[in-house]
Amino acid sequence: xxxxxxxxxxxxxxxxxxxxxxxxxxxxxxxxxxxxxxxxxxxxxxxxxxxxxxxxxxxxxxxxxxxxxxxxxxxxxxxxxxxxxxxxxxxxxxxxxxxxxxxxxxxxxxxxxxxxxxxxxxxxxxxxxxxxxxxxxxxxxxxxxxxxxxxxxxxxxxxxxxxxxx
Amino acid sequence: xxxxxxxxxxxxxxxxxxxxxxxxxxxxxxxxxxxxxxxxxxxxxxxxxxxxxxxxxxxxxxxxxxxxxxxxxxxxxxxxxxxxxxxxxxxxxxxxxxxxxxxxxxxxxxxxxxxxxxxxxxxxxxxxxxxxxxxxxxxxxxxxxxxxxxxxxxxxxxxxxxxxxx
Numbered sequence: 589x590x591x592x593x594x595x596x597x598x599x600x601x602x603x604x605x606x607x608x609x610x611x612x613x614x615x616x617x618x619x620x621x622x623x624x625x626x627x628x629x630x631x632x633x634x635x636x637x638x639x640x641x642x643x644x645x646x647x648x649x650x651x652x653x654x655x656x657x658x659x660x661x662x663x664x665x666x667x668x669x670x671x672x673x674x675x676x677x678x679x680x681x682x683x684x685x686x687x688x689x690x691x692x693x694x695x696x697x698x699x700x701x702x703x704x705x706x707x708x709x710x711x712x713x714x715x716x717x718x719x720x721x722x723x724x725x726x727x728x729x730x731x732x733x734x735x736x737x738x739x740x741x742x743x744x745x746x747x748x749x750x751x752x753x754x
Numbered sequence: 755x756x757x758x759x760x761x762x763x764x765x766x767x768x769x770x771x772x773x774x775x776x777x778x779x780x781x782x783x784x785x786x787x788x789x790x791x792x793x794x795x796x797x798x799x800x801x802x803x804x805x806x807x808x809x810x811x812x813x814x815x816x817x818x819x820x821x822x823x824x825x826x827x828x829x830x831x832x833x834x835x836x837x838x839x840x841x842x843x844x845x846x847x848x849x850x851x852x853x854x855x856x857x858x859x860x861x862x863x864x865x866x867x868x869x870x871x872x873x874x875x876x877x878x879x880x881x882x883x884x885x886x887x888x889x890x891x892x893x894x895x896x897x898x899x900x901x902x903x904x905x906x907x908x909x910x911x912x913x914x915x916x917x918x919x920x
Contacts, residue, residue: 598802606912615793627781636764655821746772
């Protein structure tokens, strides 16, 4: 399996030069980033985050799902993050289908109804971003002094732009 | 805000040298990695994943939550990944508390009961890993030809070790 070999070779080289500095369980910076699983979106590279610097949460779309809220509550309340950055991105796969499309495709592929799954697709990146920022701010378990901000990453330029202030 | 400045400076340098190569929406490799939000766990670095190479999913613990399954179904069925790697890690924060601890702490901090939230903590990294691998394999919407494997990342050495074969 070529993919595993390449990753394990890279890991062997990484281990040789491994230096995690002073990194402990709580992040060096009080930052948690919530973003998409997209392969072109690589937060350590485009935000300059090294080992130990920040929490990174990723799901399809970078949505403020119940599970993202679970992770953000742990990140902020148990491990002290207070700058919660939601980063959506241009050309997101979540813009390319509806729940109806996904349900039909999955029922055709598997013979099982997927209609109880909300895949959280969206049709407007900035609108979904503002909705997710609001959902996080409104959650009763997110610290009142946490800053929740919204950003868009452009996959063609690498630039991240703030869309929603704290 | 020092954290934002440092990230935006890093982003400006990243944009200057930006080259995403041929990266398109589907990943270059048929790989999706599910791992923890921990700041010391940086998949692009320890697996050698560049821009466009692989989907990366992250939540507290790297658990096979409903939301992780949502993302893995999109990743595999809509975007073609077939090597689904679950990576838990040593010294995980999820080993340090129970749901009862989190509920008490949150109710004390906010005055609101959090007892309807399962924070998905665990007491044994390899056991949680095997449970999550099984949950993904058993999901009816994950392709039958997908390989689901389990790995542990050691935060003291940087080494990733396979614990559960496909």
